[in-house]
Amino acid sequence: MSHFLIAQFEILRGRLQQFLEATSENVADQMPQGFNNTIRWNVGHILTVADTFFGLKSCSGLEPNRQTGQEKSPLWKH
Template sequence: MSEVFYKQFDMARSRFIKRVQDLNPEIVEIQPKGFNNNIHWQVGHVLTVAEQFFFGYPTKSTNIPANYKEFFGGGTKPQDWTDDVPSYSVLVKQLEEQFERVTKIPPSQLAEKLEKPFLGCDTFGELAAFGIFHEAMHLGQIQTLARLIQA
């Protein structure tokens, strides 16, 4: 189980990082009509939610600032941002740093039961696998936004 998780996470995060690094920086702040967010938000959301799933952010993790949940948590949107939102390039760098931390999670942790079920997951490994799904889903959103903006 653990070998598959690390391989899948590596595949998902590596592709995610490559894609967001390759984007034209001029399009990441554009929010097309009919969409609740932009690419900048998508990147911050993936970082923040992964930090929640893998490291118990914001109560058990100080690897990213506590206010990221206000910018990128579920239900947030760029229209509500203040001037102190982290830049796109900072978020991409933090994704890379987070990637390294996730790969150091011990395989034994994947079998650990969660204190209470979350999103239908009973173990840390199930939640981690859901995190990979979540990341891939948002990569699809980023690709859709980029194609729409560039069309």
């Protein structure tokens, strides 16, 4: 994956974090008219999908194994 794209995503991640930090809990949990989810949910969805797309994290929250692409279980060391 292009380092440029990942760098752009990191900029987006930082701006979304700044946005949420400047947004009250009440506003972040509001569901705008015409939308099916809250602002907080939408930001989380953007970050989760992008992380998965760039191979930074899987949707399940398990870290991918960079060599095989398989997810490592949190219990893999046991």
